[in-house]
Amino acid sequence: MAELRTSDAHWEPIADGVSVRRHRELDLSTGLVVGDRSCLVIDTCGDRRQGAELAAAVREVTPLPWIVVYTHGHFDHCFGTEAFLPCPIWGHEALPGFLAESAVEQRALWAARYRAQGAPRRAADLEGSQALAPDHTVTDRVEIDLGGRTVVLEHLGPAHTDHDLIVTVPDVDVVFTGDLVEQGAVPAFEGSSPRDWADVLLRLADRGTAATRFIPGHGHPVDTTFVRTQAIEVRELVELASAISRGEAAVDSAGTHPYGAATVEEVRKLLA
Template identity: 50%
Template sequence: MSARWIEVADGVHVRRHEELDLSLGLVVGNDACLVVDTGGDEVQGAEWAAAVRAVTPLPWTVVLTHAHFDHAFGTQAFLPCPVLAHPNCVDELVIDGAEDKEKWSAHYKTENRPDIAKAIRDTRIVLPDTLVSEPTTVDLGARIVEIAQFGRGHTDHDLVLRVPDADVVFVGDLVENGAPPAFEGSFPASWPTALAGVLELTGPDTVVVPGHGDPVDSAFVAAQRADIAAVVDLARELTAGSVTLAEVLRDSPFPADATRRAIGRLTGRNRSGR
């Protein structure tokens, strides 16, 4: 798979993958390194691990920003090592992991990409062994990485990583660059609050690394937060009967398909999305 490096700060790297426009992270300290997400299957995970080893031989710790296949299914290639995640990430991998393997394997088979379909199908899902339910830090040697969770957003377990000395923040799929936010299975009503937490970590020069797309700045995050809040407000108006669905789709800052998914999480039978 085609991929390239971006060094966003000294010793802080982003691996940009053409497939799914995926961004994976690497933070290098004096004594250890930290790997942010592991890719979508064991093959991609092995390629990612080899790319990390081309940068540094230091021992690694893995942090999963969330449980979705493209961020969490490549972990086997990094073992043995500590694997950090939110407790709900473990739950989702246990409950939905096998179904996600079948779903995405079928997706790539339909796209006539049997190599990726097989890689996903053959992947061994690894469960994180170190749970992060409170703010914590990882000491890499002369460099600290802070890890926090700001509530439900893209999932109910999104982890955010901050590298204070480099002014870089990794946010997983709480932010999307180049595509609308992925609302399927999300919590749109509380997502703006999660992004408010992210913004508290940022300044005008902060580099924010989304789960997909090139790095962005705090202004981009603020704008996406405002757009998600606007869709939440439109859904409330729709529920109250003050606007029609056609008007919601017209006024939404996102394409119709994404807006429908967000509305579905906020209304009707999908009230868990609140």
């Protein structure tokens, strides 16, 4: 794995004043929503160097004061916030506790993984990065006025984590989903609530229209059909894993699911 440079990220416009920044590292997608008075930065990358690069990239787009929101507390979405300070930081009300319990472990696990992949600078950057908790929290739903545009932060229930937030920009029909939606890779189920996740995805799909753009936490923007298909896949995954646990399906049938046998087994253990 080669050490990555600033040029390994770029902006993709989604709608007027709404962009996604695509990062080669982990195929991460961060977001920017610009209003008349302020802008909203959606996730801040995985370490202080990446966060500083993102902050500089935002400043190339707008000089407006920024607000940060975390879609959830996994390191690649929220360990890059230092460069944005001082600013308001929004997240779900369960997120401070999650970071307090998991930040040290996340940092150690991924720093070791980066060193094993031949990326020592990335490991050192991560080890030197803070996990800054939000100072503004969401229970169910909050609206933020950016000036001439309102964004909506919502928690739809436990899914990828117990503290996922989606960020909706109603005037342009764009929804930033964090890792509730995964494009280009199998969803990450560790620590998740698979049964609830399928329901949350169906609720997301039911809200969408033919024009809605969903921005995953990783991968390219997708449409409502993609979200609905992923909801069905997650529901079928849960059903298959449960049937195997009950002895109503053969263990070797796990490989028939598009996410693969290893993911079926992971979810079976989560459901046990």
